Amino acid sequence: MSLVVVGSMAFDAIETPFGKSDKIVGGAGTYIAWCASNFTPVKQISVVGGDFPQEELDALTNRNVSLEGVQIKKDEKTFFWSGRYHMDMNTRDTLDTQLNVLADFKPVVPESYQDCEFLMLGNLVPAVQSSVIKQLKKRPKLIVMDTMNFWMEIAMDDLKETISMVDVLMVNDSEARQLSGDYSLVRAAATIMNMGPKYVIIKKGEHGALLFHGNQVFFAPALPLEEVFDPTGAGDTFAGGFIGHLAKTEDISFENMKTAIIVGSAMASYCVERFGTERLRQITKPDIDARLAEFVQLVNFDIALV
Numbered sequence: 001m002s003l004v005v006v007g008s009m010a011f012d013a014i015e016t017p018f019g020k021s022d023k024i025v026g027g028a029g030t031y032i033a034w035c036a037s038n039f040t041p042v043k044q045i046s047v048v049g050g051d052f053p054q055e056e057l058d059a060l061t062n063r064n065v066s067l068e069g070v071q072i073k074k075d076e077k078t079f080f081w082s083g084r085y086h087m088d089m090n091t092r093d094t095l096d097t098q099l100n101v102l103a104d105f106k107p108v109v110p111e112s113y114q115d116c117e118f119l120m121l122g123n124l125v126p127a128v129q130s131s132v133i134k135q136l137k138k139r140p141k142l143i144v145m146d147t148m149n150f151w152m153e154i155a156m157d158d159l160k161e162t163i164s165m166v167d168v169l170m171v172n173d174s175e176a177r178q179l180s181g182d183y184s185l186v187r188a189a190a191t192i193m194n195m196g197p198k199y200v201i202i203k204k205g206e207h208g209a210l211l212f213h214g215n216q217v218f219f220a221p222a223l224p225l226e227e228v229f230d231p232t233g234a235g236d237t238f239a240g241g242f243i244g245h246l247a248k249t250e251d252i253s254f255e256n257m258k259t260a261i262i263v264g265s266a267m268a269s270y271c272v273e274r275f276g277t278e279r280l281r282q283i284t285k286p287d288i289d290a291r292l293a294e295f296v297q298l299v300n301f302d303i304a305l306v
């Protein structure tokens with residue numbers, strides 16, 4: 001079993017109605033790696049510039065994240081993203097996207113990654129995502145893909161090609177609507193399943209997530225939190241928990257995907273408690289178990305149907 005993660009490693013600058021971060025380490029791949037490494041070793045594929053802190057790379061290595069597939073372009077700058085959240089903390093505006101090293105990123109899958117059984121395509125240029133699939137000599141057992149509206153606006157054809165190659169697509173509700181052209185999330189999921197993926201996950205921020213497969217649907221709530229400090233990376237952390245659980249258990253049944261969605265939701269609930277990856281770096285197995293128990297309580301009830 002081996003989990004390969006592809007995704008951006010970045011600097012982010014975040015503004016919320018309650019605070020502002022300096023340039024901090026972020027990126028979809030970074031969040032996924034920090035999260036998934038709680039469950040299973042990770043083989044990372046990404047690119048950073050010479051300005052990316054070595055301590056950050058060392059911290060990931062210490063977490064059992066292999067960085068053999070992470071290119072370091074000494075004379076270039078790391079990808080930069082900046083966003084501002086609205087009062088509801090569920091919606092945000094992108095203020096700046098500087099692709100830098102991502103602009104001409106050509107991932108090279110190391111030979112030691114060829115045993116990949118679980119592939120997590122974090123949010124990234126769709127053609128880069130598909131190039132990783134094409135480089136794998138044996139198709140992984142499960143390919144999960146995340147994406148965002150940015151790519152729907154500038155690379156729709158490539159995006160559709162990549163979507164057609166994966167098993168599970170994760171998008172948020174507005175992205176599902178944009179991709180399918182349908183306001184109904186049930187119809188949107190059906191349309192997206194017709195594009196290729198057998199499973200579609202639609203994330204609804206503080207309102208939880210839906211998993212669709214054929215005619216089946218499962219709903220996982222988000223944990224009601226008193227305070228959401230910074231939602232950045234919640235989607236990536238959710239993805240890391242989802243694929244991390246599946247890779248650890250090596251079970252890709254719909255039933256186990258339900259559990260994986262709860263694990264993803266529990267991990268995301270930790271992520272949003274501090275800026276950036278700060279909270280994710282602190283949590284341990286007992287913390288994860290405690291939060292999973294809260295989820296069980298949240299949705300557990302008795303009913304007598306007569």
Ligand code: AMP
Nearest residue numbers: 008010026027028081232233234235236
């Ligand atoms: P999320 O809040 O889960 O949607 O993910 C936020 C992370 O995605 C941030 O840390 C950003 O660095 C990263 N990100 C934002 N835009 C892009 C993009 N166009 N390509 C790759 N990563 C991005």
